[in-house]
Amino acid sequence: xxxxxxxxxxxxxxxxxxxxxxxxxxxxxxxxxxxxxxxxxxxxxxxxxxxxxxxxxxxxxxxxxxxxxxxxxxxxxxxxxxxxxxxxxxxxxxxxxxxxxxxxxxxxxxxxxxxxxxxxxxxxxxxxxxxxxxxxxxxxxxxxxxxxxxxxxxx
Amino acid sequence: xxxxxxxxxxxxxxxxxxxxxxxxxxxxxxxxxxxxxxxxxxxxxxxxxxxxxxxxxxxxxxxxxxxxxxxxxxxxxxxxxxxxxxxxxxxxxxxxxxxxxxxxxxxxxxxxxxxxxxxxxxxxxxxxxxxxxxxxxxxxxxxxxxxxxxxxxxx
DNA sequence: TGCGAATACATGTTATAACAGCTATTATTG
DNA sequence: CAATAATAGCTGTTATAACATGTATTCGCA
Numbered sequence: 001x002x003x004x005x006x007x008x009x010x011x012x013x014x015x016x017x018x019x020x021x022x023x024x025x026x027x028x029x030x031x032x033x034x035x036x037x038x039x040x041x042x043x044x045x046x047x048x049x050x051x052x053x054x055x056x057x058x059x060x061x062x063x064x065x066x067x068x069x070x071x072x073x074x075x076x077x078x079x080x081x082x083x084x085x086x087x088x089x090x091x092x093x094x095x096x097x098x099x100x101x102x103x104x105x106x107x108x109x110x111x112x113x114x115x116x117x118x119x120x121x122x123x124x125x126x127x128x129x130x131x132x133x134x135x136x137x138x139x140x141x142x143x144x145x146x147x148x149x150x151x152x153x154x155x
Numbered sequence: 156x157x158x159x160x161x162x163x164x165x166x167x168x169x170x171x172x173x174x175x176x177x178x179x180x181x182x183x184x185x186x187x188x189x190x191x192x193x194x195x196x197x198x199x200x201x202x203x204x205x206x207x208x209x210x211x212x213x214x215x216x217x218x219x220x221x222x223x224x225x226x227x228x229x230x231x232x233x234x235x236x237x238x239x240x241x242x243x244x245x246x247x248x249x250x251x252x253x254x255x256x257x258x259x260x261x262x263x264x265x266x267x268x269x270x271x272x273x274x275x276x277x278x279x280x281x282x283x284x285x286x287x288x289x290x291x292x293x294x295x296x297x298x299x300x301x302x303x304x305x306x307x308x309x310x
Numbered sequence: 311t312g313c314g315a316a317t318a319c320a321t322g323t324t325a326t327a328a329c330a331g332c333t334a335t336t337a338t339t340g
Numbered sequence: 341c342a343a344t345a346a347t348a349g350c351t352g353t354t355a356t357a358a359c360a361t362g363t364a365t366t367c368g369c370a
Contacts, residue, residue: 008307018293023284024230029181035232072164077190083357106319132178133306136305143298144299144303151288
């Protein structure tokens with residue numbers, strides 16, 4: 001019997017190697033999740049990356065964080081944090097001030113509006129995520145997390 | 156001890172729920188893989204999506220495939236296959252002809268050049284992938300594939 | 311102290327993704 | 341058979357990603 005991923009992407013030949021199937025599984029699952037999260041965030045007019053930034057800046061509190069630090073904490077590498085933050089400032093989600101201590105740094109902080117968006121969006125997003133993973137029991141989750149960690153740590 | 160993913164994205168608070176960690180694991184692992192594959196394909200001046208299209212069209216053989224069919228088989232949804240194929244045709248990787256049977260269809264086929272690129276790039280790409288998954292034994296791979304399948308199939 | 315390296319960010323440019331709307335062709339159905 | 345719907349693809353537009361380069365500021369060290 002052909003695998004289900006093969007049916008999903010309408011492939012009729014078997015995978016040449018299990019690693020190829022694992023690779024496509026990860027990429028496809030991520031695409032599906034990304035798309036679903038994006039749909040969940042649409043009412044708030046923000047992207048998943050912007051949501052991520054909001055969470056990072058909320059974590060930083062009133063100290064805020066400079067662009068480079070934000071970039072380091074993002075899930076997927078973004079080589080253009082300046083304009084990402086530009087857009088978010090334009091939307092009123094964050095504000096930025098040049099650090100008087102080191103005038104190269106620009107400290108970004110989350111605004112009240114940003115916090116409000118975060119607080120509104122998070123519950124349904126978390127529900128969506130829990131639902132997504134509902135077929136995995138705690139051990140299954142931990143095994144999944146560990147396996148992916150193994151994949152990333154090979155470098 | 157804080158998890159390794161937390162260290163990777165410099166997060167200092169624990170994850171609120173294991174599903175949140177699993178989510179980020181998938182997204183981050185996919186980003187890392189995507190980036191690595193992209194690097195591996197750079198010498199050939201094609202993107203991972205284009206590589207994917209080449210494999211799909213090679214699978215279709217001389218019958219070729221229309222744009223909609225290609226779109227269905229792509230790992231991540233691309234709502235703009237026309238221009239994706241435009242670019243690939245411009246690079247000489249594929250050619251397109253309007254189907255005389257049904258003049259709405261445009262049948263795309265891989266060219267010799269496309270085949271050559273595929274044959275050149277594939278071995279090192281597969282090596283890269285096998286290396287990535289080298290820490291997982293066959294059972295671990297199958298469990299990973301099954302877990303991700305569970306995540307996708309919740310809909 | 312002064313000058314090159316390093317850092318943090320900004321900007322310019324190109325390519326691609328995402329979304330909506332349009333056109334040509336074929337299928338459907340009353 | 342005509343009218344309408346459905347299908348496949350194209351085009352226009354905006355937003356964002358990716359990459360390279362430029363600029364201001366600070367650091368390090370002779």
